[in-house]
Amino acid sequence: MKARFSNKVMVVTGAAQGIGKRVAELAADEGAHVVLVDRADYVHGLATELQARGVDALAVQADLETWEGAEKTMARAHERFGQIDILINNVGGTIWAQPFEHYQPAQIQKEIQRSLFPTLWCCRAVLPYMVEQKSGVIVNVSSVATRGLMRVPYGAAKGGVNAITANLAFEYAEQGIRVNATAPGGTEAPTRLTPRNTEAQGEREKSWYQSLIDQTRDSSLMHRYGTLDEQAEPILFLASDAASYITGTVLPVAGGDLG
Numbered sequence: 001m002k003a004r005f006s007n008k009v010m011v012v013t014g015a016a017q018g019i020g021k022r023v024a025e026l027a028a029d030e031g032a033h034v035v036l037v038d039r040a041d042y043v044h045g046l047a048t049e050l051q052a053r054g055v056d057a058l059a060v061q062a063d064l065e066t067w068e069g070a071e072k073t074m075a076r077a078h079e080r081f082g083q084i085d086i087l088i089n090n091v092g093g094t095i096w097a098q099p100f101e102h103y104q105p106a107q108i109q110k111e112i113q114r115s116l117f118p119t120l121w122c123c124r125a126v127l128p129y130m131v132e133q134k135s136g137v138i139v140n141v142s143s144v145a146t147r148g149l150m151r152v153p154y155g156a157a158k159g160g161v162n163a164i165t166a167n168l169a170f171e172y173a174e175q176g177i178r179v180n181a182t183a184p185g186g187t188e189a190p191t192r193l194t195p196r197n198t199e200a201q202g203e204r205e206k207s208w209y210q211s212l213i214d215q216t217r218d219s220s221l222m223h224r225y226g227t228l229d230e231q232a233e234p235i236l237f238l239a240s241d242a243a244s245y246i247t248g249t250v251l252p253v254a255g256g257d258l259g
Contacts, residue, residue, distance in 0.1 A: 004240040006031035009081040014090035016042040022228040028055040035077040039063045070121035089140045091118035095196045097209045100152040111153035116160045140181040144259030150212045169248030178247040180238040185254025186216040186225035221256025
C-alpha cells in the first residue's frame with residue numbers, strides 16, 4: 001500500500017464535499033494527518049468518519065474568503081500538529097453562469113471573492129510556517145474555465161489563482177517551498193449539500209447553464225466529465241515527493257482541454 005504522506009500534515013480547504021473531500025480521504029489512506037477546512041458544518045462529519053478509521057483528523061469551520069478565517073485556520077493547524085507540510089487550496093466554484101453583460105456588479109464581486117481570495121489568503125497565512133520550517137508544498141485548484149463560456153468573473157478569479165501559483169513558485173523556491181496548481185475541467189460529483197446559487201432558475205438561466213456544460217464537454221478531447229478520483233490523484237501527485245522537481249506549473253486535468 002502506498003504511504004506517500006506518512007507523518008505529513010495536510011490542510012485541505014473546501015473539504016466537506018466534492019474534490020476536497022476526496023483529496024482528504026485519499027491522503028488519509030496514505031498516512032496524512034489531515035486538517036479539514038470548510039465553512040459548512042458538514043466538515044465535522046467527515047472528520048468523525050476519518051477518526052473512526054484511525055486517522056488523525058482535525059475539522060476547522062472557517063470562512064476563508066476573509067483573512068481572519070485563513071489566519072485562524074493555519075494557526076489552529078500549526079498549534080495542533082506543530083507543522084504544516086502541505087496546503088491544498090480547493091475553495092472556489094462558479095456561482096452564476098450567464099453572459100457577462102447580465103452579471104450585476106455585486107455578482108462579479110462575489111465570484112471573485114469566492115474563487116480568488118480563499119487561495120490568496122490561505123497562501124499568505126501558511127507561508128510564515130513553511131518559511132520557518134524551510135519546506136512545504138502548496139497545490140492550488142484552479143480551472144480550465146479561464147477560457148470558456150458564461151463565466152467571465154469566475155475565469156478571472158482562476159486566472160488570478162494561476163498567477164499566484166507562478167509568482168509564489170518564483171519567490172519561495174529557494175526556501176524549499178513548491179507551489180503548483182491543477183486546472184480541472186468538468187467533474188462528475190454528487191449534488192452539492194448546499195447549492196452555491198439558491199436563486200430560482202428560469203428557462204433562460206437553464207439554457208445558459210446547459211451551454212456551459214456543452215462547451216465543457218466539447219472542449220475536452222475525451223468529450224466527458226472527469227471523476228472525483230481523476231481530479232484528486234493529480235492533486236496528490238503534485239503534493240507528493242514524486243513531484244519534488246516540479247514547481248510553478250499549472251496542470252490541466254480536463255481530458256485534453258488546456259483552457
